[in-house]
Amino acid sequence: MGVGATATAFPNLKKVSDISPSPPNSNNTQKAKVVAANPPAGKNLPEFEGISQWLNSTPLAIANLKGNVVLVQIWTFACINCQRTLPYITKWHRQYAAQGLKVIGIHTPEFAFERDINNIKRALQKHQITYPVAVDNEFKTWNAYDNQYWPHLFLADRKGQIRYDHIGEGAYEKTEQTIRQLLG
Numbered sequence: 001m002g003v004g005a006t007a008t009a010f011p012n013l014k015k016v017s018d019i020s021p022s023p024p025n026s027n028n029t030q031k032a033k034v035v036a037a038n039p040p041a042g043k044n045l046p047e048f049e050g051i052s053q054w055l056n057s058t059p060l061a062i063a064n065l066k067g068n069v070v071l072v073q074i075w076t077f078a079c080i081n082c083q084r085t086l087p088y089i090t091k092w093h094r095q096y097a098a099q100g101l102k103v104i105g106i107h108t109p110e111f112a113f114e115r116d117i118n119n120i121k122r123a124l125q126k127h128q129i130t131y132p133v134a135v136d137n138e139f140k141t142w143n144a145y146d147n148q149y150w151p152h153l154f155l156a157d158r159k160g161q162i163r164y165d166h167i168g169e170g171a172y173e174k175t176e177q178t179i180r181q182l183l184g
Helices: 001-008 080-099 117-126 140-144 174-181
Strands: 054-055 069-075 100-107 133-135 153-154 162-167
Touching: 054 117, 069 117, 069 174, 080 100, 080 174, 117 133, 153 174, 162 174
Parallel strands: 069 100, 100 133
Antiparallel strands: 054 133, 069 153, 153 162
């Protein structure tokens, strides 16, 4: 169901952009940003900014994650594309955590109802998400990552440098291959 169909089925539904700051470069006339599968070496993961709450974890900072391979997942629970990635991400979390993979979800809402912490908690339970999830209702981390899309995955090596960047669904085999490669 597309956004138009959602708006028809739920006439009182409001997008977050109607009630809070818009994500950067969010107008539909701008051309899509092309992201390289392997961004330049040395670009570090940005810090988690403006997080209103951490779920499944105490507050985290990038500095505390060094020494681990880090998968940062920017998502929102009502996004069907995000939902389709969750079985893979939760599997990788279970399968590779003992080897040093840290999965961090950054939940940034598209719609007003996605800002509600109880709705987010229900989504975590429904999708069996046990890894840390940061609630980014004000788009501060979204902006720090210069993000424009849901879902968006960033993989960083043990030094905190981004080595892989993927937007959207798919590329699951390539993503897992990169996880294994970075874990060594």
